[in-house]
Amino acid sequence: MEGKCNVDAELSDQISALLEPPSPNQGLGFSDESEPPCLKQEYFEELLKSRKCVGLKVKPESDLGKGVYADVEFGEGALVLKDQMLVGAQHSSNKVDCLVCSYCFRFIGSVELQIGRKIYLQELGLSSTDECASSPMDGLQDSSNDDHDNLGTCSSSDLKERIPLPKEIVASLMNGQLALPYSEQFALPSLVPCPGSCGEAYYCSKLCAGTDWDQSHSLLCTGEGSRAICREALMKFVEHANETNDIFLLAAKAIAFTILRYQKLKVYGLQGEHARRNGKSRSDFSLLLEAWKPMSMGFKRRWWECVALPEDVDCCDEVSFRKQIRDLASMSLQLLKEAIYDKECAPLFSLDIYGHIIGMFELNNLDLVVASPVEDYFLYIDDLPPDDKETAERITRPILDALGDDYSVCCQGSAFFPLQSCMNHSCQPNAKAFKRDEDRDGQATIIALRTILKGEEITVSYIDENLPLEDRRTQLADYGFECRCAKCKEEDQ
Numbered sequence: 001m002e003g004k005c006n007v008d009a010e011l012s013d014q015i016s017a018l019l020e021p022p023s024p025n026q027g028l029g030f031s032d033e034s035e036p037p038c039l040k041q042e043y044f045e046e047l048l049k050s051r052k053c054v055g056l057k058v059k060p061e062s063d064l065g066k067g068v069y070a071d072v073e074f075g076e077g078a079l080v081l082k083d084q085m086l087v088g089a090q091h092s093s094n095k096v097d098c099l100v101c102s103y104c105f106r107f108i109g110s111v112e113l114q115i116g117r118k119i120y121l122q123e124l125g126l127s128s129t130d131e132c133a134s135s136p137m138d139g140l141q142d143s144s145n146d147d148h149d150n151l152g153t154c155s156s157s158d159l160k161e162r163i164p165l166p167k168e169i170v171a172s173l174m175n176g177q178l179a180l181p182y183s184e185q186f187a188l189p190s191l192v193p194c195p196g197s198c199g200e201a202y203y204c205s206k207l208c209a210g211t212d213w214d215q216s217h218s219l220l221c222t223g224e225g226s227r228a229i230c231r232e233a234l235m236k237f238v239e240h241a242n243e244t245n246d247i248f249l250l251a252a253k254a255i256a257f258t259i260l261r262y263q264k265l266k267v268y269g270l271q272g273e274h275a276r277r278n279g280k281s282r283s284d285f286s287l288l289l290e291a292w293k294p295m296s297m298g299f300k301r302r303w304w305e306c307v308a309l310p311e312d313v314d315c316c317d318e319v320s321f322r323k324q325i326r327d328l329a330s331m332s333l334q335l336l337k338e339a340i341y342d343k344e345c346a347p348l349f350s351l352d353i354y355g356h357i358i359g360m361f362e363l364n365n366l367d368l369v370v371a372s373p374v375e376d377y378f379l380y381i382d383d384l385p386p387d388d389k390e391t392a393e394r395i396t397r398p399i400l401d402a403l404g405d406d407y408s409v410c411c412q413g414s415a416f417f418p419l420q421s422c423m424n425h426s427c428q429p430n431a432k433a434f435k436r437d438e439d440r441d442g443q444a445t446i447i448a449l450r451t452i453l454k455g456e457e458i459t460v461s462y463i464d465e466n467l468p469l470e471d472r473r474t475q476l477a478d479y480g481f482e483c484r485c486a487k488c489k490e491e492d493q
C-alpha cells in the first residue's frame with residue numbers, strides 16, 4: 001500500500017508541507033519577533049468579506065476542527081450563506097440529461113434545446129437513466145449523498161415506456177425552429193462556446209467562459225487552443241475518468257487551478273498585505289504554497305484510506321479493494337501527468353497529493369445540484385387554466401411521452417465550496433443546504449431551519465437526520481466519522 005512513485009519519494013518534504021495545515025511560518029520566512037496572525041483565520045475572514053457574507057465567523061479550531069458560527073441572529077428561513085465553489089464538475093453521466101454552463105452550472109440554450117437534446121441522446125441509447133449495468137466501482141462513482149428528497153425529479157427510475165417523437169420534431173427542437181408554447185417565460189442564456197474550441201464546454205456568458213479558462217480550463221481543454229502539453233494524453237485521461245470515476249476530473253481541476261494560480265502569482269507577484277509581509281523575494285515553493293492555499297483549507301484524507309467499503313465488497317477483501325483504488329488513482333495521475341505536468345509545480349503530481357485531493361471531494365458534503373427549468377416549464381403548463389392547458393398539451397403531451405418518467409433531471413455534480421465545507425454535521429441541524437427555490441445556479445445555499453442565536457455553531461445534516469441511530473451511523477461512516485452531536489450522544493445512552 002505504501003509503495004511510492006518518483007515524485008512522492010523525491011519531494012517528500014514539499015509534499016508534507018503542502019499537506020500540513022497552513023501554519024504562520026510555513027515557508028514564508030517570518031522572523032521570530034513578528035507574531036503573525038493565524039493564517040487560517042485571516043484566510044476565512046478575507047473569504048467571507050469577498051463573498052459579502054455578513055454575520056458569519058469561521059473558527060479554525062473548534063471541538064470538531066473548523067466550524068462556522070453565527071455572528072448575528074438568523075431568523076427561521078433566513079439565508080445564512082451563498083457560497084461560490086472553487087472548483088466543481090457536473091457528473092459525466094449527467095451531461096446527457098442537462099446542458100449547463102461549465103463554470104456556473106446554470107442551464108443554457110433554451111427549454112426546447114434541453115428537451116430535444118435529451119430525447120436525441122436517449123434515442124442514441126446514451127441516457128444515464130438507461131444504465132442498468134453494474135460494476136465493482138459503482139459504489140464509488142457518485143460521492144453524492146441523497147439529501148435532495150425535495151427534488152423528487154432527480155430520481156432515475158423509468159417506469160413508463162417512452163413513445164418516440166419523429167426525428168424532424170427532435171431536430172426542430174434542437175435547432176430552434178420549434179418553439180414550445182409559453183417557453184419564452186423560461187428563457188435561458190444563449191450558449192457561449194469554449195474559447196479553446198473543445199466542443200465539450202459551453203458557457204452562459206463570455207465572463208464565465210473567460211473565468212473558467214483562466215482558472216482551470218485552459219490546461220484541461222482538449223481543443224486546439226489548449227495549453228496542455230499533450231492533448232492526446234489529456235483525452236486518454238478524460239476517457240479513463242469517464243470509464244472509472246469522474247471524481248478524477250474534479251481532482252484534475254483542483255490541480256490545474258493551483259498551477260494557473262501559481263503561474264499568475266509568479267508573473268504578477270503577491271498583492272497588498274501578503275506582499276508587504278513577505279517581501280518581494282519569495283521562493284517558487286512558497287509561491288506554490290500560496291497558490292495551493294484555497295485547497296489546503298479543505299478537510300482531507302487519502303481517498304483509498306477514507307472511502308467507505310461499497311456494499312458489494314466483502315470485509316475480507318478490504319485490503320485488496322483499497323489497493324485496487326489506489327492503483328486506479330495512480331493510473332489516472334500518470335495520464336494527467338503526461339497531459340499537464342509542470343516542473344515548477346511537481347509536488348502537485350505526487351500520488352499522496354492526488355489521493356488527498358480526491359479524499360477531500362469524497363469526505364466533504366459537497367454536492368452540486370441545480371434545479372431544471374424543464375420541470376418548471378411542465379409544471380407551468382400543468383397549472384394553466386383548462387382551455388389554455390388543453391391547447392398547450394396538444395403539443396407538450398407527445399414530448400412528455402417521448403421523455404418518459406425522467407422528463408426532467410436536475411444538474412448533478414460535485415464541487416468544493418470553501419465555506420460550506422467548514423460546516424459540521426449535526427443530526428439536529430439548525431440549517432439546511434439546497435433549498436429548491438434558491439437553487440438556480442451552482443452556488444451552495446444555506447438556509448436557517450430555525451432561529452439561530454448569535455454565537456451558535458451553524459450545522460447542517462449530511463444525511464437524512466430522521467433515520468434511526470444505527471442507520472445514521474452507517475451513513476456517516478461513508479463520510480469517515482462517528483457523529484458526536486447532542487442527539488447521537490443522548491440516543492446512545
Ligand SMILES: C[S@@+](CC[C@H](N)C(=O)[O-])C[C@H]1O[C@@H](n2cnc3c(N)ncnc32)[C@H](O)[C@@H]1O
Pocket residue numbers: 064065066067298299363364365421422423424425426479480481482483484485
Ligand atoms: C466537511 S468537514 C467539516 C469541517 C471540519 N470540521 C474541518 O475541520 O474542516 C467534515 C469533517 O468534520 C468532522 N465532523 C463534522 N461533523 C461532525 C460530527 N457531528 N461529529 C464528529 N465529527 C464531525 C469530521 O471529521 C468530518 O469528516
